[in-house]
Amino acid sequence: MQSGRRYNVALTTKTRCFIRRSNCRTFFGRFKKDKTTGVNEDNLFFPLSSSPFPELRARAQTIKRICRCPVCITEAKEISSKKADEPPRHKPLGFECPSCGYPTHCSREHWEADSEHGKYCSKLKEVNEDEHDLRGPREKSEYYLPGAQPYEEAISFSNWDMFWYTRGFRSMDTERMRRNASKLLTYPLTIGSVLHRHSYITTRNQRLTSEGVRSLTALRSTVHVPIGGPETRGGSINKPPTRIFVLGARGESALPPHVWGQLCYLFPAAIFQIYFIGPQVALPKESTRSMKLEEEEEEVPAPNSETTATELYGPPTPSYIGTSTSKYRLKSLTVSSGIPSYTLPHTPLLSLTALRTLYTQPIHDELGPFDPYTDVFVLFAPGLGYKSPTVPNKLQITSPNEWGGVIPLLLSTRCVILGTAYSPVDVERDIQAIETTDGVAGEFDWIITPGKNEFGSERWEVADFDVRAMVKINWALWAIRGKTREVQEKKTFLQILGY
Ligand SMILES: [Zn+2]
Ligand SMILES: [Zn+2]
Numbered sequence: 001m002q003s004g005r006r007y008n009v010a011l012t013t014k015t016r017c018f019i020r021r022s023n024c025r026t027f028f029g030r031f032k033k034d035k036t037t038g039v040n041e042d043n044l045f046f047p048l049s050s051s052p053f054p055e056l057r058a059r060a061q062t063i064k065r066i067c068r069c070p071v072c073i074t075e076a077k078e079i080s081s082k083k084a085d086e087p088p089r090h091k092p093l094g095f096e097c098p099s100c101g102y103p104t105h106c107s108r109e110h111w112e113a114d115s116e117h118g119k120y121c122s123k124l125k126e127v128n129e130d131e132h133d134l135r136g137p138r139e140k141s142e143y144y145l146p147g148a149q150p151y152e153e154a155i156s157f158s159n160w161d162m163f164w165y166t167r168g169f170r171s172m173d174t175e176r177m178r179r180n181a182s183k184l185l186t187y188p189l190t191i192g193s194v195l196h197r198h199s200y201i202t203t204r205n206q207r208l209t210s211e212g213v214r215s216l217t218a219l220r221s222t223v224h225v226p227i228g229g230p231e232t233r234g235g236s237i238n239k240p241p242t243r244i245f246v247l248g249a250r251g252e253s254a255l256p257p258h259v260w261g262q263l264c265y266l267f268p269a270a271i272f273q274i275y276f277i278g279p280q281v282a283l284p285k286e287s288t289r290s291m292k293l294e295e296e297e298e299e300v301p302a303p304n305s306e307t308t309a310t311e312l313y314g315p316p317t318p319s320y321i322g323t324s325t326s327k328y329r330l331k332s333l334t335v336s337s338g339i340p341s342y343t344l345p346h347t348p349l350l351s352l353t354a355l356r357t358l359y360t361q362p363i364h365d366e367l368g369p370f371d372p373y374t375d376v377f378v379l380f381a382p383g384l385g386y387k388s389p390t391v392p393n394k395l396q397i398t399s400p401n402e403w404g405g406v407i408p409l410l411l412s413t414r415c416v417i418l419g420t421a422y423s424p425v426d427v428e429r430d431i432q433a434i435e436t437t438d439g440v441a442g443e444f445d446w447i448i449t450p451g452k453n454e455f456g457s458e459r460w461e462v463a464d465f466d467v468r469a470m471v472k473i474n475w476a477l478w479a480i481r482g483k484t485r486e487v488q489e490k491k492t493f494l495q496i497l498g499y
Contacts, residue, residue: 039136044129047101053135062464064093064103070117070468071110100124102467120468127460127470133176141170142177143184145258149265151232157193157200159454167265179459184259186474187252189455190420191244191378192266194479195223200454201477212447215416215481218373223270235269236349242272243375245367247359247406248382249276251473257346264349276354277363283340283356359406370413372481377410379419380474385429397433397440408439411482416447418479420456422471427478434480444480453477 037052046052048060072091093103095111100121105111134140146168149155156162160182164172172178193199197220201207208216222242225235246252253276263272276282340356357363384407388399396402410417421427427450434440457473 037136039132041133041136041138044132044136045101045125046128046132047096047098048103048128049096051132053132056131056135059464060096060103063467066465067093067103067467069093069104069106069110071114072106097121097124101128102462104467116468120470123460123470124462124467127462130176130179130459134180140177140180142172142181144170145262147265149268151230155196155198155266157196157198157454159200160458163189163193163455175458179457182455183457183459183473184255185262186455186457187255187380188260188263190380190453190474190477191376191418192263193455194418194448194477195219195242195376196266197224197227201448207449207451209446209449211445211481212479215372215447219376219416222374223267225269231268233268233349236271239269239271240371240374242270244272244274244378245375246274246276246278246378246380248278248280248379248403249354250278250280250282250380252276252380253278253354254282257344257350257352260352261346261350264347270349272350274350274352275367276352277357277359279356279358281354281356283354284342358401359409361405361409364409368413370415372413372415375413375415377413377415377417379417381420381422381426382430383426384419385431385433395433395437397437407434407437408443411440411443411480414482414484416479416481417444418448418477420453420474421476421478422461422473423475426471427476431478443483445483446479447481448477448479450476450478 039046039052046056048056048063051057051060069091091106093106095105095107096102097104097111097117102124104117104124105114111117149167153168154166156166160178161172164181169181172181194201194216199216201212201216203210203213219242222240225231229235260272260274264270341354343351343353345351355363382396382403384395384397384403386396388394388396388402390401391399394404397407398404407417419430421430431450434444453474453476456475456477459472460470461473463469463471
């Protein structure tokens with residue numbers, strides 16, 4: 001959906017500060033023991049409820065309140081199959097697993113009785129330690145982002161390792177560093193690795209279709225210079241900007257602007273305008289104040305027994321991460337007055353715009369006309385195939401409060417629509433939805449066949465409402481495009497002739 005089921009990029013204040021200072025190459029404090037919290041590289045495991053970090057203790061409280069004991073759920077199902085009228089019991093999670101530190105069951109007895117927990121326990125422990133490390137004193141050298149790519153040093157987009165190596169990142173010495181760096185970079189790199197001429201998405205590995213070759217060739221003619229020409233900033237002269245419309249944006253709109261700025265180093269001759277559009281985009285306080293709107297805290301919908309938890313997950317709107325200087329450079333947007341928004345001209349080659357609104361026909365009209373050579377739509381884990389949390393008996397792809405009517409609008413532009421998903425189940429549901437929904441099914445061509453995204457986050461994200469629901473941001477990748485009119489006309493013509 002445009003507003004729900006999205007995972008926030010958990011950047012702590014400490015991490016944000018580090019990212020801002022990331023150009024200073026000191027390893028100061030790398031192995032220093034944090035006397036105040038007791039957290040250090042040899043001591044990263046704490047039961048969540050007794051974590052030295054208040055936000056993790058608060059998280060434990062939230063989980064205890066809204067997550068349900070899996071053994072109780074099974075018992076409730078058995079009872080309700082015998083007595084249909086009996087409401088399912090809901091006990092708060094009073095027991096914290098000593099191995100992973102997460103509140104997992106209502107009691108020690110139910111924890112002992114659960115043969116399934118072993119499947120999740122080691123992953124939960126990994127997340128527990130990652131969360132403490134993130135807030136701990138270790139110098140996060142994996143967040144050091146390199147500057148301009150030396151001329152004639154080609155970047156490989158085969159996978160994270162090849163990318164980091166060829167792009168001049170510091171060596172990723174541990175799996176934890178890989179997880180952190182992949183989570184930070186997954187949004188710009190998912191887009192960059194598709195748009196780039198050296199993409200791992202090819203016809204050879206059957207990820208790119210013949211229609212896809214045409215669409216990506218068109219986009220690449222705008223982000224690259226002709227083959228053989230120098231890929232330098234000079235190549236951007238007289239080039240139209242490439243517009244990337246990120247719909248249903250949330251965590252990605254809260255990334256520090258210079259993380260999106262990495263795109264410019266991958267395409268030195270391109271000009272990027274990135275639009276984050278969705279009811280939960282991150283906005284600096286200034287832009288909401290200028291609209292005389294009070295900041296509203298969005299509520300996380302409580303799960304109910306009829307719908308599975310993953311269909312309702314909705315973390316709060318992320319807060320804007322920008323330096324104070326960047327806030328002074330905010331310009332009010334000329335389109336769609338009345339909508340909380342901002343435009344940040346980050347560099348002459350990159351501007352970031354955010355609009356806190358659902359994607360509607362008027363917004364579509366204001367941003368149009370669209371051109372498949374310069375414009376691309378991106379839907380990070382849209383959850384199209386999940387039940388709408390607001391309209392009964394509707395999937396999000398057709399619900400007016402979520403994605404209803406949006407996909408046909410995007411298909412009409414014939415621009416590439418890039419989508420991601422959290423897991424195999426997630427991508428399967430989304431694909432099923434687009435292949436069966438009226439107005440969408442039969443109206444598109446595959447550009448990228450659904451499959452693994454080499455530039456997905458490698459970190460597990462744990463849902464508060466069900467600690468067994470663990471996913472990875474941008475795990476899968478697919479892309480479609482509206483069928484061209486010529487093709488449709490040809491088909492009709494052939495049909496008339498009886499073929
Ligand atoms: Zn229980
Ligand atoms: Zn456990």
